[in-house]
């Protein structure tokens with residue numbers, strides 16, 4: 001369940017720290033230069049309409065191809081980038097890359113996708129953030145209604161006044177604002193009506209264990225009902241198998257993201273799979289990934 005997934009994440013991350021110490025390399029030193037050296041890249045994980053099964057969007061996820069340590073996951077370096085004051089530059093880079101990817105996809109696909117980008121607290125704490133985003137979209141030529149920004153509750157609520165002003169301005173121009181990792185962390189249900197949201201994303205810690213015959217199903221059912229009453233769009237992340245997909249669909253979740261359809265993909269791979277039409281990846285159930 002939730003605790004097991006949290007434990008797995010901790011194990012992954014501590015193994016990484018061990019490797020890092022082992023090479024006695026400071027991650028931070030490299031990070032300052034990594035952006036200039038083009039060592040960061042994005043992968044895009046597709047999102048599907050739960051009723052029609054159509055490809056409707058993709059979440060941009062950052063990776064760092066480190067010259068000696070290999071590919072470093074965002075769970076390891078995002079926090080470091082926040083502490084080092086680098087996340088604003090990284091975030092702007094990710095947004096621009098994603099907007100350019102949208103333009104490329106839009107020419108190739110029949111329906112334009114909605115692209116989701118993750119945003120950290122220091123980004124929305126900058127009073128000029130909303131205007132920067134709006135200007136960037138305008139420069140690149142991506143209409144705001146195709147952008148979705150994903151923030152966690154802590155990112156939205158710390159020093160709430162500036163971040164809320166930014167988010168209200170972004171929502172007002174048609175950008176989708178979703179609460180990421182909903183249900184984990186310091187959740188307060190009142191945030192769902194206080195914050196300028198268009199949707200919520202159920203954390204995979206709740207989604208992946210479904211179907212169970214106990215509390216998880218009740219929790220997810222209730223979260224989805226509440227979101228629907230508040231007219232918030234719902235996305236489930238971490239849908240890994242058919243049984244889970246069936247439950248999530250049955251419970252009326254709007255959008256699906258997870259390994260059952262695809263892992264995060266390089267842009268070229270997203271394009272070629274989108275053209276062929278995605279199929280649920282039944283091999284995943286037998287423990288094979290593609």
Ligand code: C2E
Pocket residue numbers: 045060061062073074075078091094117118119120150180181204237238239240257258259260264
């Ligand atoms: P998140 O936004 O909640 O992203 C979902 C994570 O779950 C991704 O991990 C994704 O690869 C993984 N995932 C999706 N479907 C499945 C599934 O079916 N099974 C399993 N086991 N995992 C699944 P990833 O790419 O390692 O990203 C981790 C976190 O790093 C993200 O969580 C987000 O908080 C942060 N992050 C990633 N890119 C950025 C970025 O550009 N900016 C910021 N600020 N944070 C980012």
Ligand code: MG
Pocket residue numbers: 059118150180
């Ligand atoms: Mg996210």
Ligand code: MG
Pocket residue numbers: 180181201202203204237
């Ligand atoms: Mg999430």
Ligand code: MG
Pocket residue numbers: 180181203
């Ligand atoms: Mg998450």
